[in-house]
Structures are given as structure tokens and as C-alpha cells.
Amino acid sequence: MAWNEPGNNDNDPWNPDKNRNxxxxxxxxxxxxxxxxxxxxxxxxGGKDQSPPDLDEAFRKLMDMLGVKKxxxxxxxxxxxxxxxxxxxxxxxxxxxxxxLALWAATGVYQVDQQERGVVLRLGKYHSTVMPGxxxxxxxIDSVSKVNVTKVRSHDHKALMLTVDDAIVEVxxxxxxxxxxxxxxxxxxxxxxxxxAQITESALRHVVGSxxxxxxxxxxxxxxxxxVKVRIQDYSTAYGTGVLISxxxxxxxxxxxxxxxxxxxVIKAKEDELRVRNEAESYANGIIxxxxxxxxxxxxxxxxxxxxxxxxxxGQADRFDRLYREYTKAPDVTRRxxxxxxMETVYKDVNKVVVDTEGGNNMMYLPLDQLMKQxxxxxxxxxxxxxxxxxxLTDQVLDEIRKRQSATIRREGRN
Numbered sequence: 001m002a003w004n005e006p007g008n009n010d011n012d013p014w015n016p017d018k019n020r021n022x023x024x025x026x027x028x029x030x031x032x033x034x035x036x037x038x039x040x041x042x043x044x045x046g047g048k049d050q051s052p053p054d055l056d057e058a059f060r061k062l063m064d065m066l067g068v069k070k071x072x073x074x075x076x077x078x079x080x081x082x083x084x085x086x087x088x089x090x091x092x093x094x095x096x097x098x099x100x101l102a103l104w105a106a107t108g109v110y111q112v113d114q115q116e117r118g119v120v121l122r123l124g125k126y127h128s129t130v131m132p133g134x135x136x137x138x139x140x141i142d143s144v145s146k147v148n149v150t151k152v153r154s155h156d157h158k159a160l161m162l163t164v165d166d167a168i169v170e171v172x173x174x175x176x177x178x179x180x181x182x183x184x185x186x187x188x189x190x191x192x193x194x195x196x197a198q199i200t201e202s203a204l205r206h207v208v209g210s211x212x213x214x215x216x217x218x219x220x221x222x223x224x225x226x227x228v229k230v231r232i233q234d235y236s237t238a239y240g241t242g243v244l245i246s247x248x249x250x251x252x253x254x255x256x257x258x259x260x261x262x263x264x265x266v267i268k269a270k271e272d273e274l275r276v277r278n279e280a281e282s283y284a285n286g287i288i289x290x291x292x293x294x295x296x297x298x299x300x301x302x303x304x305x306x307x308x309x310x311x312x313x314x315g316q317a318d319r320f321d322r323l324y325r326e327y328t329k330a331p332d333v334t335r336r337x338x339x340x341x342x343m344e345t346v347y348k349d350v351n352k353v354v355v356d357t358e359g360g361n362n363m364m365y366l367p368l369d370q371l372m373k374q375x376x377x378x379x380x381x382x383x384x385x386x387x388x389x390x391x392x393l394t395d396q397v398l399d400e401i402r403k404r405q406s407a408t409i410r411r412e413g414r415n
Contacts, residue, residue, distance in 0.1 A: 027146075108139045108208060115150040119180040129183055147182040152246060155193065157200045160256060167213035172251040175200055177243045192241050199239070203231035217267070221250045335409030 111134050112118045118130040121143045130144070136145060154260035158172035177196065179185045189195045207227045208216060216224060228249040236243050327334040 021356075099100055104139055108136045108142075108315060110135055110137070112145055112146060115148055116146045117149050119145045119147060119182050119186050121145070126183060126187055144301045145186055147185060149179045149182060150177050152176055155196055155200065156251075157197060158251075159201065159202065159204070159210040161205055163208060163213045163216060164210055165212050168256055169208065169213055169216055169253060170256055171208055171216070171224075171253050173200065173204060173225070174249045174251055175232060175245065176249075177245050179242060180244035181242035184240045185241075188240040188242065192243065195239060195241055196236065196243060199232055199235040199241075200228075203228050203235060206231060216253050217255075217263075221253060224253075225250045 110118075112130055112132045112134045116132065118135065120127040120130060120137060122141060124143075127142065135144075153176070155175045155177070156172070157175065158170070160168055160170050162168055175196065185192050207224055211220060211224065225248045229245055232248065233245045236245065254260065290298075323334070323338075
């Protein structure tokens with residue numbers, strides 16, 4: 001029969017009549033048994049009021065749920081009080097240990113950014129290099145150092161140095177570099193920046209010490225920067241610093257401050273020398289082509305004159321040959337013709353004519369040039385009648401001269 005069926009009140013744990021019957025005949029009226037049956041260990045104080053839960057009993061039940069076994073020890077009136085205290089202490093230690101273990105495990109989680117690399121040291125010895133992302137390493141066993149491998153770092157260096165021609169110059173350079181190998185950058189050298197400074201000093205002194213001052217101060221700065229970059233990279237690779245040299249810039253090259261004015265004067269003098277040389281070259285470039293052109297023109301004129309003289313001489317020789325052949329046929333006629341042609345050649349540019357009248361001592365002078373000039377002036381203005389008379393007179397004089405010349409020629413021909 002089930003305990004909750006009608007008529008089975010004795011087996012009902014929640015039946016108050018049952019509890020009253022079970023407590024009958026006892027001094028406490030059965031209250032202790034009821035208290036023992038209370039799962040929370042509560043003891044009634046009479047009436048309907050009840051005491052708060054017992055913390056020790058609740059903790060004991062919690063320990064039972066966690067699987068901790070109860071151990072009772074003698075020595076107390078109720079027994080088990082000392083065991084409960086020891087068990088409570090042991091459980092507290094376990095919880096604390098678990099919490100510390102969880103905290104220890106949580107502190108081992110770390111993240112590496114995209115531009116970084118993580119160098120893991122296990123008990124002080126290199127273990128691995130981790131890439132960007134979320135990672136975990138046991139704390140206090142592994143140590144992780146993050147290194148930025150994409151950042152371009154810069155190191156400036158400036159010093160007084162001696163050149164190959166025993167001159168002192170002040171050189172300042174700027175070295176740009178990045179981390180190529182995080183392991184070498186952190187482990188191989190104690191202070192990579194200081195090592196780079198010493199490497200730069202050594203490379204710069206080597207290059208400057210093998211160069212002349214003029215080359216460093218003027219047009220040799222780019223070559224200086226390239227040589228210094230190559231040497232710094234070689235030294236860094238040999239020392240295992242783990243850096244990559246991207247560029248070396250020569251910021252300034254100048255003489256020491258004490259002699260800066262003297263060096264400025266020297267530089268100005270060299271600039272003046274270069275300017276004068278350029279001007280001289282420009283002048284020479286302008287004069288030489290012109291002189292060559294004149295020489296070529298004179299050469300061509302001489303060649304033309306030579307050709308003209310040769311052609312004229314050839315023509316005269318040919319004319320003389322033909323004239324000689326005619327002379328052998330008719331010597332007198334040829335002689336007279338030559339005389340007349342010669343006179344025409346002589347008198348063709350004469351502007352004055354002297355006329356000798358036959359049988360008289362008077363000579364007539366005709367200024368033909370003046371007569372021609374007056375005739376030209378009279379044709380444009382007044383007095384044209386007089387000018388016409390003068391022109392007619394001139395024509396008559398010329399006709400008379402021609403007649404006289406023809407008569408003289410005929411007479412000489414008869415003689």
C-alpha cells in the first residue's frame with residue numbers, strides 16, 4: 001500500500017498526527033526526532049517558529065555532493081565536529097589551488113599583432129618564433145618578446161673624420177633599417193641599436209678615409225652613401241644583428257666650424273673657376289664655328305677666282321689663236337680693227353672731248369658730262385628750249401667727230 005493512500009496515515013511523513021504519535025511517551029515530545037528528520041538540520045523552538053539552517057550541515061552536504069568522504073573522530077559530544085573542520089579546510093585549499101591554476105593558465109594567453117613576431121624563450125633558451133595571431137605558452141616557463149618587423153627605424157650619426165688627403169670634414173648620415181630576423185635581433189647581440197651605431201661609425205670612417213675632401217663635399221655624396229650602406233649591411237650580417245639596411249642618407253658634409261670660412265672661400269673660388277671655364281668654352285664654341293665658316297667662304301671664293309682666271313685665260317688664248325689666223329689673211333685690216341677696238345675701250349668712259357679743228361690752232365673743248373647733266377635737269381623743268389638746243393649741238397659735234405675719225409682712217413689706209 002502506498003504511503004499516500006487513504007488510511008495509511010502512519011506512513012505519511014507529512015502527517016502531523018503521525019509525528020505526535022511517534023513522540024508520545026518521550027520527554028521532549030519527539031521534537032529531537034523531528035529535528036533529525038529535517039534535511040536541513042533545523043530544530044523547532046516551539047509553536048510554528050523555526051531556527052535558520054545549520055551552515056555546517058549545509059557544507060557537509062555540499063562536500064558529499066563533491067565526493068568528499070566524511071571522517072568522524074571522537075572527542076566531542078556530538079562527534080564529527082573536528083572532522084568537519086578539517087574537511088572544510090582541505091576543500092578550501094583545493095578550491096584555492098584550482099583558482100590559482102586557472103589564473104596561471106589564463107595568464108599564458110597572448111596575442112601577436114600583424115606587424116610583429118613573437119620570440120619564445122623556454123627556461124631562458126630560444127624555443128621558437130611565432131607568427132601573428134592568438135597563442136598560449138605556459139607562464140613562468142616560457143617568456144615571449146614581441147618584435148615589430150615592419151617598422152622602419154632610423155639612426156642618425158655625425159662625426160669629424162679624416163680624408164685620404166689629410167683634411168678633416170664633418171659628416172652626418174641617417175641610417176634607415178628594419179628588423180629582418182627577430183631571433184638574431186633579440187638574442188645574438190645585447191644592444192642592437194648600440195651595435196648599429198658602432199657599425200655605422202666604422203663603415204663611415206673607412207669610406208671617408210679612402211676618399212678625397214673635394215669628392216665628399218661636392219659631387220661624391222651619392223657614391224659615399226651607397227658605399228656606406230653596403231658596408232653597414234655586410235658588418236651587420238657578419239655580427240648577426242638581424243637588421244636590414246634599407247637606405248643611407250648623407251645629411252650634410254662640411255668643414256669643421258673653426259675653418260668653415262676658409263673652406264667657403266675655397267668653394268667659391270672653385271665655383272668661379274668652373275664658371276669662367278664654362279664661359280670660355282661657350283665663347284670658343286661660338287668663335288670656332290664662325291671662323292670655320294669664314295675659312296670655308298674664303299676657300300670657296302679662291303676656288304671661284306681660280307676657276308674664273310683659268311677660264312678667262314683659256315678664252316683669251318683661244319681668241320688670240322683665232323685673231324692670229326685672221327691676221328695672217330689680212331694684216332692691215334686686222335691691225336686697224338684692233339686699233340679701233342682699243343680706242344673704244346680706252347675712250348668709252350671718258351666724259352670730256354677735245355676737238356682739233358682742221359687747219360687751225362684753236363681747239364674746242366666739249367664737257368660732255370656737264371652737257372648731259374644739264375640736259376637731264378632741263379627735261380624736268382623750265383628752260384627746255386635751251387636744253388634742246390644744247391642737245392642738238394652736242395649731236396652735231398659728235399657727228400663731226402665721227403666723220404673726222406672716218407676720214408683719218410681712210411687716209412691712213414691709203415698711205
